[in-house]
Structure formats: structure tokens, C-alpha cells
Amino acid sequence: MSAVTLAFINQSMSDLRRLTDQLTDLNRQMSTGAKHHDLKGYGGASSRLLSARTLLTQSDSRASTLEQMQARFGVQGSALGQVADAATLLSQSIREAISANDGRGIITELELSFASVVQALNETWNGQPMFAGERQGLGPIKIQTLEQLKTAITPAALFDEAARHQVIDLGTGSPIIVSAKASELSQPLFDTLRELKNLLDDHGGTIGQPISLEQQNALQQIAEGLTAHASQFTNEQARNGQIQKRFEVETIRLQERSDLIKKEIGEQADADGGEVAMRLSTLSLQYEAAAKTFAELSRLSLLDYL
């Protein structure tokens, strides 16, 4: 018969249950890596954690948007470069023809450059034309041939695009124009190409050999115009690159912000391995001590002496 009473048993059971609960919680923290698993665990600080998680999602989502935009700017820059190259190549060809006093190859270069310009300006990203503003569907350049170019004098005949630019809001309060519209970029270029086409047609479809002085002057003027247009596209490509660079910097900033928020969330939500280990050690000791005390006291009895 033990001297241990009900009160003592209740106290011991209560202590062991409390210690077991705490040990279970530590075990869960170690296995999940999280301090708590519900709102109760965080108490009133839940709102701080939830706000931080909202900020994190916001930051990550924006960074993801920018990364996707980088891909678009890559395609967009390439298209702009293609137009600039087409104009430059045509300009060079004209100059070479003038210096060789042989204009027979100009028509071929014109056709190739025209096709390249139309194809580049009708380029799409994710299925949407990049230079048509907010409009969806076919590309902004309505014409397909040089013959059509000759008659497409007005912007309405040449371009099919939205009134507004395509913009993206980075959440800074000032939406950014993603790209200029085809009409803004290429109207002067198409005018020059039309001028060249008309010049060639005026001479039976091609300029032969030799090239007259009048033709040379006209061609020289067109070549200079093409060079100027090419440099406009190059400038636009540079602006494209600037935005790309700005987005890159913004992405890095967002990633840094995201890291900071993750750190804050981690401080609030992640289990501290060191602290858990320390508490585990202390609680184990307490558990053993409580169990041992109970066992020792359980053996005490006056009966042995009576």
C-alpha cells in the first residue's frame, strides 16, 4: 500500500500531461519547421503574419510579371532590330547600286526589306500583336504587298490598331507604355518605301544600268531617309532595352524585398531549431524528474514499518 494520495496522483498526472503536450508541440515544430499551425498559435500576431504573406505574394507576383515581360521585350527588341536592319540593308543596297552605277538589284532588296518590315511589325507575343496597341487579332499592318503600299496612303489604309497603347501597371501608380504603335513607328518608313516603289515603277519597274543623275539624286535622298528611319528604330530598340533594364532592376528590387519579407515571416513563423533543442532538453529533464519523483514517492509507505 502506497502513501501516495489522490491529490498527489492528480498533480503528477497534470504535470506529466502538461509536459507531454509541450513535448508534442516541440516534436511538431521540429517535424514541420513551423512554430504554429493555426491562428490560435500566433494569437493577435496573426494579422502581422497575414499582412506579411500578402506583401510577399504581391512582391512575388509582380516579379513574376516582370520576368514574363522580359521575354516579351526580348521578342519586341528583336522585331525592332529587324526593321532597323531591313531599312539599313536597303539603304546600303541603294548606295552600293549608286556607286556601282547599276540599279537592277534595288527592286529585289526593296521587296525583301518590305516583307521583313511588315513581318517584324506584325510580330506577336503570346498571340497578341506587339505594335497594335490594345487591339487583339491580326497584326497592325494591313497591307501585304508593295502594290498595296502604293495605294495605302492614309494611316487608316495602312494600319489597323487600337487608339490606346498597350500599357502595364507595375503598381507604382504610373502605367508604363509597353510599346509604341506601328503607325507611330513606321509611317515615315512606309512613306519612304512607297517613294522608292513609285520611283522604280516610274522607270518600268526597275532602274537599270547606268543610273541617271536624277535617279541618283532621288535614290541618294531615299537612302538617307532609310538610314534615318533605321536609326529611329534603333533608338526605339534602345528605349525597349532601357525599359527592359528598368524592369530587370525592379525585378532585383522585388526579389530583395521578397527576401526581406520571407525573413520577417520566417522570424514569426519558423521554428527556432536551437530554441526547440534547448526546450526539448529542459522538458525531457523535467519529464524524467517528474516521473522519477512520482515513482520514488509511490514506493513510500508506512506499512513497511508497522
Place this chain on the structure above:
Amino acid sequence: MSLSAILTTGLSGLRASQTAMGVVSQNIANVNTPGYVRAEVNYTPLVIPGGNGGVQVESVTRAADQFLSTASYIAAASQASAAARADLLGRAQEAWGDPNGEASMFAQLDNFWAALDQLGLDSSSALRRGDAISSLQAMFSEVNRIGETIQSLIVEADQRIADGVDEAQNLMNRIAELNQEIRLNKTTGADVTAAENAQSSLIDNLSKLMEVRVTQQDNGGVIVRTSGGALLVGAEAATLQYQPNDANFATHGVIIINPQLGSNTNLEPMLMGGEIRGLIQARDIDLPALAEALGGFAAELGDALNEAHNDNTSAPAPSSLVGRQTGLIGTDSLGFTGNAIIGITDPQGYLSQRLTIDFDTGMITGENPAAGYSFAAGDVNAFATALNNALAAATPAGSASFSGGVLRMNVNNGGGVSIQQDPADPADRAGRGFSHFFGLNDLVSRSTPMFFEHGIPGGDTHGFGAGGEITYQVRDALGRITGTRTIAIAGPLAAPGATWNDLVSELNAAGAAGLGDYGAFSQDPATGKISFSSNEGYTVELLNDSTQRGDTGMSFTALNGLSGASTMSRGIDIQVSQRIATNPILLAVGKPDMTVDVGNRLIEASDNRGAASLLAMRDTPRSFGANGVLTAQTTTLANFAARLGGEAGRMSSDADRAYTAATAVFNAANDRRGQVEGVNMDDELMKMTVYQNSYAASARVIQAATEMLDVLIALGAR
């Protein structure tokens, strides 16, 4: 002293020791019985005429300490009350899930915002629109699930109250029976400690259900009262009656004490602690406050999204718009100020007709054809007719109608319709724009109003059909039901032309006709919303509202948000509009350009300004009214959501801490009581040794006296 007297004295010692050993054995046997109070033997010298007669057991008493018992009852009641609250609030907060997880309501809301962000990249993508809608649906599904969980916990609390009342009744009956048994045995001098211990154990159990005070009676037995003074057990047990109600948003009854005596006394105000008190607190205050906050959050979120969605449109624009249930009837004043613009598009999305609605002059002006459509009569019907005429004249033609509280518009032959506020002079009724108020292009919806600013002026016809009744139950400061008041749509109220002012006057009538003795209804002239403020010392609860406003099916309380069913239930039934859920293309991701000339494109497929407007709602500070546990505040939707989570966590965590503290007090009180009243094995073993020795000594005295008597007898024989 004669030898025979010595023998008798020895015998009394034997008997007394034997009785004491019996008590010790009883104590030892009950060493592990919870609530057992050890018994003690009280001796007294036995006096007989002419001298001492040995010893007698005067009484066997329990080592009960009244003060420690009382402390223990109070602590047990506090612990049980705290345990009930902690349990229910703990389970309620679990419904929200892991705040750090990816599946919680909060994470789903974040996913929705992120999806809107991504939609800005390619607003024409059906996939991205679908993604945004799915996230919003998942978020509202979570809200609904949490709302239902809270309601089921309220129902469970109510059922547990009923179970607790039944259990308390059984305990009280048994305590009363033991009172009689103890008194009877005490009268006959029998040992009553066993009965008293059994009764004490029953009182211990009762104290967990309701905090009690126990008064010992001189003639045996106890009187049991609640701490608030209600007599539970006197000459006999009181009768408790409680009828649970398992309906959602029910008005719960009260625990009536002694209804068989015609009493209408509510026991609840006289319960200071115990599980039943904790359950009542959770059922009537904690859980409804959480449910109100959740419903308020769902409605505020939905309303904010609808505000943005109604001012934007999808590409292509929808061909039909079906508004929300406004609770309005055709004869109501239109009540708008400012302007709104409607753009009608052809199947290719080009603007074919622009209708400018000037609510101040009561005129709709069209451009193609150029015409004016007057709604100078100023009521909803006149407006619907003018709008219908204007749409009918457009190409493609359309129509508009207003019935059952719902405004509808459509354009035929593949055309589209878009609505926008005039930026310079926006339309306004009770704080909302034209399309927003009528909910014509709502993203989030419910079958009854999500907000209660209906804007109906007091002078308008109230419109509730004759025969409808609103019944309220009134309770006084002690929680007693002092009566019910029924306001019927009858007599002058049923007469044609009876106004909202008349209805409010009737509701505020003094005496049996209205609730004027207990509080006052008042109408906010800016919003039309009617609210009720009870007088100090009274609580007014809605029992039933069978009123119906015209052909809307809307009751008075649902229209004004005057019941839990109309406010809390927003956390259960608010959903993404079915029209958009089934066709995410209708998500208004673009902003129609109402300034373009007729013949130009109204909306472009890659316009992402609508999505940006929706996203901006996350970070735009708004004024939120008080919603349950959430106080009125001006903050962003993102913060409002976080605070809702914070409040749920705080409430549960506080309840848990209260439970831990109450448990510590309970354990301390019980330990102290156990030390004084409980059985100590060492004490009992020592007593056993003493009683054993005294028994042996008494036997030795008898043996010696017998031997002496033998000597005497031997002498006489010689």
C-alpha cells in the same frame, strides 16, 4: 467500580475502537475516490449514573471545509466555463486553417490578387481570366465553409446547453433525494457520511455546469443556489427547462427555472460561471461576433470588387446584364443624382449608340439616333421605360425591364452593353453609382442584399404587402422575456400610400402596438437604412418577419440588415456571380472608352485597366463599418482581411490562456481542498495502529477483569 462495570467499560473501548477501525478502513478504501471527504471519529466519555462507563462514539463526521469547498466550486465553474469557450473558439479558428499555409482563405485571396496582377500581362487570355475567377471562387468557398463551421458550432453550443441543463436537472434531483436521506438518517443517529460524500460528489459535478453556493443545514442536507442567487435545491429540486433550436441564425430561448409554477424567470443572468455560462457566452457573443466579422468581410470585399467591376467591362462587352436584388419596387423614387453613360456596341465592338443618363434632369440622351427619353416622373418604372425605349431605338436594338426588384438590360444580335459613371458628375444613390447600385455587372453576388444602404426615402410607399407581420421578443435586464410585439401590415399600414415613415412610426409605437417602450427605430436619411437602438435594460430580438416588399420577396429585416440571417449569412452565401463563374470571359478586365465617337471601338481586348481597377481595390483605403468583432475602421481590404485573421487568433488565444489560468486556479483550489479534506494514507495507518492498540488494550482489560472475576468465583467456591 465493580468488576462488571470494568468489563462494560472495556467492552465500550472494544466497540469504539472497532467503529474507528471501520472508519479508517472506509477512508483507506476511498483513498482514490475523487471528491471523497475523509471521515473522522469523535469519542466522548460514557457517563452512567454513579460513575464513568467507558467511552462511546459520539459521531462520525466528515472533515469537510465549507470555505475550501466553495473556493473549489467557484474554481471548477470558472475552469469549465473557460474550457467550453476555449474549445469552441479553438475549433472556430481551426476552420481558417494554417495562416502560413497555401490553402487558407487568406492565401486564396492573395492568389486572386496575384492572378489579377498576372492578368495585366495579357488581359485577353481566357486562361488568365479563368485563373482569377477560380481563385476568387476558391476564396469565397473557404469563406462559406468557415461561415458554416461557425454556424454549426453555434448550433452545437446550443445543444450542449440543453444537454447541460438536463444533466444539471438530474444532479439537482439526486442532491434533493440525498437531502431527505441524510436528514432521516441523522434523526435516527445513523452514519450519514457516505450519503454526504455521495452528495458532495454530485455538487462537485453540478459546480462544473453552473457556479453554485452551498449552505449546510443544521438538520442535515444542503441548500444549493447559483452564485447569482437562483435556488436550485431547497426542500426539493427546482425544475429547469430549455428548448434548443438547431436552425442557423436562430433566436435562442432561455433557461427557465420552475416553469411549472408559472414562473418566467430566466436562469441565465443568475449563472456566474460553469460550462453552461461559457457555452452561452460562446453561442451568444463570441461566435456570432466572429460570424458577423466574416460576413462583413465577405460583403465588404464583394462590394469593393463590384464597385470596380461595374465601372468596367469585358471585351467583348456582355450582351445582357441582370442586376442584383435591390428590394426596390417600380413606384420607388429613382433617387439618383449625377450622370451615367451607357455604350451600345455592334457585334464587332464598335460603338453604335451612346446613352447619357442625366438623373438630375430625368433625361436619357442618345446620339445615334439623336433623341431624348424622359423619365421625369422620377420613379424606377419611369426610368426603366425610358431606358427600354432608348435601347429599343439603338442598333442593334435592345431592351430594359425592371421587375421583382431586379433591373435587366440586353442588346440583341450579338451587340454589347457597357456602363460607366460620368467621371465629372458620377451618378449616386446612397453612396453607390448607377450600375453598382443596381448590380448590373456584379462580380460577386448573393440572392439577398449584400449591403443595406437601399436609399429609399422615408416618404416613399413602404410597399410591404398586407398581412405581413414582424414579431419581436423583448427581454429585460435580467434576460427575462417580458413579452413579444407584433407589428402587422394591416389597417392604416396596409392602406395605399402608407409610407416608410408610417411604418417606422408604427414600429416605434408605445404600449403593445410597437416597440417604443423598449427602443427606437430610425432611418438614416443619407442611406435609407433603418436601424434599431434598444433602451438601456432591454434586448429586442427578431422572432419572425413574414413581410414581403411588393414582388421582390424581400422582408423588412432583410432589406435593412436587421437580423443575423441577413448579416451573418453573408459569410455563407456570397459567391462569385454565376454568370461570370461559368464564363470567365465576362470578367471586366477593360475600361470602356466612353469618349470615342460613334463608330469607333469602345473596348479593346488587351485593355487591362479593368483588371488594374480590381487590383487597386486591394490597396485602396476604404471605410469599413463595425462588423462583429471588427470595429469600424478605415483601411485597405488586404489589411481588413489580415485583421479578421488576427481577431480570430486573438480571441481563441485569449480563451485558451483564460482556460490555462482557470485550470491552474482549479488545481490549486482542489489540491488545497484535498489536503484538508482528502485521505492521507499515513494518517490513516497511524490511526489504524492506535485503534488496533486501543482495541488490544481494551481486550486486555476485559481479560484481566475476567481473571479477577475468576479469582473471586474461585474464592467463593472454597
